[in-house]
Amino acid sequence: MKQLSPLERAVEYIEAHLNEDIGLGEVSRAAGYSYCHMTRLFSAVMGESVGRYIHRRRLYSAAEKLLHTDRRVLDIALDSGFASPEAFSRAFKAAFGQSPAAYRRAGLDLVTSAKRGLAPGDVEHIANNISHTPELVWQPEIKLAGIRGVTSLSDNRLPALWRQFLGLRAELLGPGSPGPGYGVCETQKTVYTKNGDVAFITLVGSPVKRLDGLPPPLVGKTVSAGKYAVFTHRGTLANLFITYQYIFGTWLPAAGEELDEREDFELYERPVTAFDDPDNEVKIFVPVR
Known part of the structure; x- marks a missing residue:
């Protein structure tokens, strides 16, 4: 069996616990790294902090559920860790430029990766x-x-x-x-x-x-x-x-x-x-x- 790198362990843990109340502390412990090392490693490779990655992945998972299931927006919001449909809607609109309902009606999958590219400088x-x-x-x-x-x-x-x-x-x-x-x-x-x-x-x-x-x-x-x-x-x-x-x-x-x-x-x-x-x-x- 392939031995996972600390970053792979971190991402695997996040994906397995995406709908739970997790943060940098839990991810660092799962990967076997300190807060500081995990933050630097994750930011360098993924182009964003652990917290923002978790937030983005929850929204992208929710977007997939909106397109590919008939579940209520309320249920998807709660499963995605948001306390209310209003909070979910604000975060979703900030990420995708439209409300969850409008996104579902449009039927377009806008989920893309957010890894930071290298500029010429x-x-x-x-x-x-x-x-x-x-x-x-x-x-x-x-x-x-x-x-x-x-x-x-x-x-x-x-x-x-x-x-x-x-x-x-x-x-x-x-x-x-x-x-x-x-x-x-x-x-x-x-x-x-x-x-x-x-x-x-x-x-x-x-x-x-x-x-x-x-x-x-x-x-x-x-x-x-x-x-x-x-x-x-x-x-x-x-x-x-x-x-x-x-x-x-x-x-x-x-x-x-x-x-x-x-x-x-x-x-x-x-x-x-x-x-x-x-x-x-x-x-x-x-x-x-």
Whole structure:
């Protein structure tokens, strides 16, 4: 019997439990991945978050039932996880441009896949600005002092968080503190939102020798030691998502590596002077077993 990949296990679980109250937590557990890893993997390959995929699949399943059965719209709505026909109708119209009743009358199957295609700029970035073969390293434990903030797949708030931290760093950690910056996606603090988006709690900071006695609002964090696959991203930070898309959607399925439960993180060895600076360079550390 073929051994399923984590993504295949996730999709198989979703399809088997499509009409149940499931979300990112249940899907991650079924696939054997953490929230953060599953979100990155799923978004890279499928082009959308787990929550939005579930929502879309429920609507597409409902569309098929509208065309190929004579069941009442009310029953289809309830089976699809909607609390009322009105909520179902609003969501259906947003997805297909017409009400469930009009869709049934038209008799046209508009169900199509929603996987995000690659734009020409994406291809150029993947070809020229990503190290395609990562360096495998053993990274010792790192103590970080920094600040936490929330970002999401739909609303990148990391630039503002970095500006806030860099404004505090010299003042709170001393004039000799400037050095490499780290950004850590905190796996256990990922939040699955009602609209299908995913909000990440992220810590940005710098290495310190001790974590006790940090002046507020700084907080401490220890990044676990272990084996990491290290990729280099170059150019505008707006393309970081494309880099993660390559790592989790292309490299990981082909590499034969297994993700570990430790958190992935970004290392900025050189100061970032502008979000779109073509000379930006970020090292991405992906935990592997």
